Amino acid sequence: MVQENPLAQMVMDTMELHLPGKLKTALGRPIRAKLIFNPGSGQPGESPQQLINILSEMQNQRILPEVFIVQPDSQIDHVVGDAIKAGIKLIVVAGGDGTIDSVVGAMIEKDATLGIIPTGTRNNVAFNLGITGNIADSVAILRHGRRLKIDVGRVHSGHSRRWFLEVVALGLISDLYPMADDFQHGNLAQIGGLLSTLASATPSNLKINLDGKKHLAITAHMLLIANMSYTGPHFQISPDVSFKDGRLDLFTFSDMSKLSMLTYAMLSRGGLVEGIHHYRAKEITVVSDPKMPVLADGCLLNQGTLSVRVQSRALRVMAGTELTGQPAPEPENDSQLSADATV
Known part of the structure; x- marks a missing residue:
């Protein structure tokens, strides 16, 4: 009680x-x-x-x-x-x-x-x-x-299930953003961690299904599924992400060098770096090999496989x-x- x-x-x-x-x-x-x-x-x-x-x-x-x-x-x-x-x-x-x-x-x-x-x-x-x-x-x-009804995401990975408002992240991004945030706030010791993480990172083969219709097979270091435009330390993923359109936004980082990924994380200028591919869907499944960590709103869930769906206009908020x-x-x-x- x-x-x-x-x-x-x-x-x-x-x-x-x-x-x-x-x-x-x-x-x-x-x-x-x-x-x-x-x-x-x-x-x-x-x-x-x-x-x-x-x-x-x-x-x-x-x-x-x-x-x-x-x-x-x-x-x-x-x-x-x-x-x-x-x-x-x-x-x-x-x-x-x-x-x-x-x-x-x-x-x-x-x-x-x-x-x-x-x-x-x-x-x-x-x-x-x-x-x-x-x-x-x-x-x-x-x-x-303003009283609004906004979209909410639902993610399932292994035995973990949870709702999310911001973003589901797969792969290198789970390590990259926290260190970039610390570095931006003056923790210069993190530059060594950033460079070490980038140097040792290897891409995974990703099989992606969008709404049961579109199938992608790519090799990438990281992947984002966003419901909100900004995440983490007010990092703008893309100005095109909306939590009112009944869809989730998928971003794959398959044609980017490690330096470009570092620039993307450090500058917080979502959508301005070449090599990012953008898709929209209501339901998304991803299988990674080798297995990559899955995070939802910063919470580690599992590794390897994830499925997400959007619950349109499911949450009333004051904005x-x-x-x-x-x-x-x-x-x-x-x-x-x-x-x-x-x-």
Whole structure:
């Protein structure tokens, strides 16, 4: 059984909503929310003040949160599932990409909307959704942002299955991007690791099936299957990737030198390096020989074989006015959230 954190309860017990009548009318009726707060995201030493700031801004926006503090053994999907069953329509994650990933599975095709307050290290999902401001700006989006339905990917590799929002990676890319990120942030010691990894890397033979219709047989060092345009350290895979088109974007790196791959990773200029081949499909299967590692949103799953599919418009989210690297979306009808989520 999941226990609420006493710190969160103490904070909530001391909070009361006192707003003038005119301001209450301007802001609309209060909205119930489940706040999933991860104190281990980003800079843990800042988390107490972050929680206070978040609760204060939620009070200003007339959002009434039930707070859950994430612990190492927390079953966050169960917490979210119970909240949705209790009638809560807004699930707010204050944390990083990993915390967001942990709630997605419980929200697929559910009558609830995901809100994000980015307090992690990279905050890449929030970045894709145009949530790039401070805590006050992020909380304001919960009330005044755009409500969208976005695509979610499902990957199966060996005995591992999981949902993903950003990208599935196969091969060298799983080693290349983390080291390139460290190097870009001043860790010069990683240049040796980068060069060593590139020098020892060997390509694999890949058999790829797209929607059961198109078959590819290539030799490559790495492969990406993307749902979002940006991944990892705000690395742009390609400006053409969309999480609203009902398809996944496959990129193969079969005609690139190792130096070109390093340049691609270091410059973060997706789509500008020759030798990358781009395909789109709803379902993709890949078999690698020799076996390559499979990662989904940075989580190692297995080696060798993977199958992915897209679940179109499966997740409701609150987003900023402008999505990063994408044209402005048509907002979903948000009357359901404002009516059914209020108290």
